[in-house]
Amino acid sequence: MDGVVDHLADERNKAQFDVEEMKIVWAGSRHVFELSDRIARLVASDPVFRKDNRATLSRKDLFKNTLRKAAHAWKRIIELRLSEEEASKLRFYVDEAAFTDLHWGMFVPAIKGQATEEQQQKWLPLAYKMQIIGCYAQTELGHGSNVQGLETTATFDPQTDEFDIHSPTLTSSKWWPGGLGKVSTHAVVYARLITDGQEHGVHGFIVQLRSLDDHLPLPGITIGDIGMKFGNGAYNTMDNGVTRNGKCVRSNVPRQLIYGTMVFVRQTIVSDASCALSRAVCIATRYSAVRRQFGSQNGGVETQVIDYKTQQNRLFPLLAAAYAFRFVGEWLKWLYTDVTQRLQANDFSTLPEAHACTAGLKSLTTTFTADAIEECRKLCGGHGYLCSSGLPELFAVYVPACTYEGDNVVLLLQVARFLMKTVSQLGSEKKPVGTTAYMGRVEHLMQCRCSVQKAEDWLNPNTILEAFEARTARMSVAVAQKLAQFANPEEGFLELSPNLVEASVAHCQLIVVSKFIEKLQQDIPGKGVKELLGMLCNIYALNILHKHLGDFLSTGSITPKQGSLANDQLRSLYSQVRPNAIALVDAFNYTDHYLGSVLGRYDGNVYPKLYEEAWKDPLNDSVVPDGYHEYIRPLLKNQLRNARL
Numbered sequence: 001m002d003g004v005v006d007h008l009a010d011e012r013n014k015a016q017f018d019v020e021e022m023k024i025v026w027a028g029s030r031h032v033f034e035l036s037d038r039i040a041r042l043v044a045s046d047p048v049f050r051k052d053n054r055a056t057l058s059r060k061d062l063f064k065n066t067l068r069k070a071a072h073a074w075k076r077i078i079e080l081r082l083s084e085e086e087a088s089k090l091r092f093y094v095d096e097a098a099f100t101d102l103h104w105g106m107f108v109p110a111i112k113g114q115a116t117e118e119q120q121q122k123w124l125p126l127a128y129k130m131q132i133i134g135c136y137a138q139t140e141l142g143h144g145s146n147v148q149g150l151e152t153t154a155t156f157d158p159q160t161d162e163f164d165i166h167s168p169t170l171t172s173s174k175w176w177p178g179g180l181g182k183v184s185t186h187a188v189v190y191a192r193l194i195t196d197g198q199e200h201g202v203h204g205f206i207v208q209l210r211s212l213d214d215h216l217p218l219p220g221i222t223i224g225d226i227g228m229k230f231g232n233g234a235y236n237t238m239d240n241g242v243t244r245n246g247k248c249v250r251s252n253v254p255r256q257l258i259y260g261t262m263v264f265v266r267q268t269i270v271s272d273a274s275c276a277l278s279r280a281v282c283i284a285t286r287y288s289a290v291r292r293q294f295g296s297q298n299g300g301v302e303t304q305v306i307d308y309k310t311q312q313n314r315l316f317p318l319l320a321a322a323y324a325f326r327f328v329g330e331w332l333k334w335l336y337t338d339v340t341q342r343l344q345a346n347d348f349s350t351l352p353e354a355h356a357c358t359a360g361l362k363s364l365t366t367t368f369t370a371d372a373i374e375e376c377r378k379l380c381g382g383h384g385y386l387c388s389s390g391l392p393e394l395f396a397v398y399v400p401a402c403t404y405e406g407d408n409v410v411l412l413l414q415v416a417r418f419l420m421k422t423v424s425q426l427g428s429e430k431k432p433v434g435t436t437a438y439m440g441r442v443e444h445l446m447q448c449r450c451s452v453q454k455a456e457d458w459l460n461p462n463t464i465l466e467a468f469e470a471r472t473a474r475m476s477v478a479v480a481q482k483l484a485q486f487a488n489p490e491e492g493f494l495e496l497s498p499n500l501v502e503a504s505v506a507h508c509q510l511i512v513v514s515k516f517i518e519k520l521q522q523d524i525p526g527k528g529v530k531e532l533l534g535m536l537c538n539i540y541a542l543n544i545l546h547k548h549l550g551d552f553l554s555t556g557s558i559t560p561k562q563g564s565l566a567n568d569q570l571r572s573l574y575s576q577v578r579p580n581a582i583a584l585v586d587a588f589n590y591t592d593h594y595l596g597s598v599l600g601r602y603d604g605n606v607y608p609k610l611y612e613e614a615w616k617d618p619l620n621d622s623v624v625p626d627g628y629h630e631y632i633r634p635l636l637k638n639q640l641r642n643a644r645l
């Protein structure tokens with residue numbers, strides 16, 4: 001900030017905690033913080049990674065620009081001999097959806113998780129050096145959620161020792177895979193395995209799609225892009241593809257491992273939610289401190305909009321959620337690592353819980369984040385609607401996360417199956433463990449009474465936890481009892497699916513709250529850091545309680561009076577967080593390049609920069625617009641009307 005006026009300096013001076021230490025907590029460790037900081041600055045200072053022109057480029061130019069950036073990123077990774085961790089951070093800060101996301105995020109993990117040793121030795125070195133580019137081709141035109149309904153077949157031909165991959169119908173065309181449309185040379189294709197005329201369910205196969213010499217599709221394969229997607233710029237940097245038919249290599253893995261890639265990617269999506277959410281919150285918080293409306297006395301300064309309680313009530317729960325998702329993401333990473341180690345030792349016992357947690361938390365965090373980005377846009381008033389605020393593009397890129405890698409409702413129904421199974425086993429030998437351990441105390445949770453008598457009582461983590469546990473246990477048991485009344489359980493499951501989804505949401509919210517509380521039990525250094533995190537944890541929990549008051553009241557987990565006290569406590573927490581708001585978003589340590597927002601600039605110098613940015617629009621290249629002579633001038637001169645007379 002040398003030589004630059006910091007319009008937010010007063011705000012930064014108000015902070016009551018050690019921001020530098022909070023940056024370490026947010027990053028996860030000092031090592032990750034230093035590495036991220038170095039790579040973020042490297043990307044920000046490289047003109048090839050400029051991204052402020054995305055909204056005005058045509059699709060073709062946008063796509064070519066993405067190819068250029070991806071090639072440049074790879075060049076820098078090689079030149080600087082970046083480690084895998086550094087390279088992945090570099091792609092993160094380049095911040096442009098591209099085929100490389102799928103290559104590194106799904107193709108490589110699918111081979112690592114599903115291929116045999118021999119296959120890995122063949123394919124991984126090629127993929128690591130980007131001598132082949134891969135994608136993940138599961139979804140078809142006719143089926144996405146219903147993986148077992150995929151129509152593509154892989155028929156083994158013992159004569160040639162090959163699998164014949166066939167898409168027999170239009171609906172069996174692979175449709176959506178990122179990177180498939182224009183770039184990928186290879187794909188992990190999911191198809192129904194057929195040997196000796198017998199079907200063996202859906203398996204993954206590595207298929208070469210394009211020639212490595214001239215990039216043309218191999219014989220029998222038709223490939224293209226599926227067309228423009230939501231939002232200008234945004235996810236249109238990605239080629240999502242359609243393809244039909246093909247020959248392929250082979251695969252032979254246990255069925256459960258086929259699901260492993262989805263568990264892995266869902267886990268990364270939860271961490272990614274905290275990034276997208278924190279980014280939107282950073283923009284809205286800084287702008288809310290800069291923006292002033294009303295309240296001036298005798299010509300004095302007007303009120304910063306961040307000081308309005310309604311603004312705080314909308315903004316601070318989102319800030320709290322960004323931290324909450326960060327910590328639950330950390331925990332989920334640990335869970336995934338643990339389950340992977342067990343799977344390698346042929347222990348599949350924790351896979352159902354890992355599946356339920358990744359599916360449920362992916363659903364919860366992406367739904368919340370997509371809604372929150374839109375809320376942040378509204379929190380920035382009219383200027384939030386400008387592309388230069390960064391929020392429209394962030395929303396357009398982010399919102400498909402509610403659909404890809406599993407539709408969020410379909411995923412919650414998976415959690416519901418897991419929950420109902422857990423409830424049905426209560427009282428048996430099989431004790432609930434991990435995230436469902438609380439169900440082991442179901443008798444207590446069904447009849448316990450919340451002890452809150454005054455607002456401050458809601459600051460006790462055990463009180464919060466018990467209220468959340470009671471709500472979830474009671475909702476789960478109630479829906480399980482209703483299910484038991486159906487002669488056909490599958491019919492009951494369909495009929496009661498809205499209630500089941502609500503119980504799943506409650507369970508996932510409980511996980512997030514409990515992992516935040518667990519985080520606070522760790523040793524967290526730095527003046528005031530733990531205190532601020534404690535406030536955010538309480539805001540996250542009490543805001544959910546307020547928003548889902550109906551659940552808490554109808555299950556009798558709290559009384560109306562206690563609900564009202566929770567709300568009083570929330571308001572008091574907002575006042576305590578307010579002086580720390582700017583420092584709390586500074587702790588994300590985002591560069592202005594990564595934020596990509598005039599409203600969220602670190603220095604808060606919003607108005608001159610908004611003005612400057614507006615002049616850069618191609619529409620302002622000429623003072624008199626194209627089309628004036630054809631369409632405006634005749635109108636003004638009434639020439640058309642005169643001609644008719």
Ligand SMILES: CC/C=C\C/C=C\C/C=C\C/C=C\CC/C=C/C(=O)SCCNC(=O)CCNC(=O)[C@H](O)C(C)(C)COP(=O)(O)OP(=O)(O)OC[C@H]1O[C@@H](n2cnc3c(N)ncnc32)[C@H](O)[C@@H]1OP(=O)(O)O
Nearest residue numbers: 097101105138144145147259262263268272355404405406
């Ligand atoms: C810009 C990018 C930003 C961020 C991302 C960051 C990093 C990530 C990198 C790249 C991502 C980039 C872009 C996104 C790309 C998107 C890719 C995709 O979308 S790929 C396609 C994903 N498709 C799906 O997710 C399909 C959803 N459907 C399913 O998962 C399943 O089919 C479903 C669970 C719905 C199946 O239901 P059902 O028919 O009941 O089950 P089935 O018979 O198949 O199985 C029964 C049995 O298995 C259990 N099970 C199901 N799934 C899993 C699993 N994943 N793991 C473990 N176990 C599983 C199920 O519970 C059941 O068990 P029981 O018999 O009840 O014990």
Ligand SMILES: Cc1cc2nc3c(=O)[nH]c(=O)nc-3n(C[C@H](O)[C@H](O)[C@H](O)COP(=O)(O)OP(=O)(O)OC[C@H]3O[C@@H](n4cnc5c(N)ncnc54)[C@H](O)[C@@H]3O)c2cc1C
Nearest residue numbers: 136137138139143144145176177178400403404405406409
């Ligand atoms: C940007 C983007 C990138 C993608 N990238 C890839 C990729 O790289 N590779 C790939 O293979 N796929 C990819 N996909 C596809 C994606 O995984 C699927 O779109 C997703 O799994 C949802 O499936 P669907 O489209 O079949 O939705 P549908 O299942 O058709 O959903 C339609 C509606 O039906 C509801 N519904 C469906 N089933 C049920 C049920 N059992 N009970 C209640 N409601 C139900 C859903 O909630 C939803 O409201 C991508 C999609 C997008 C948008």
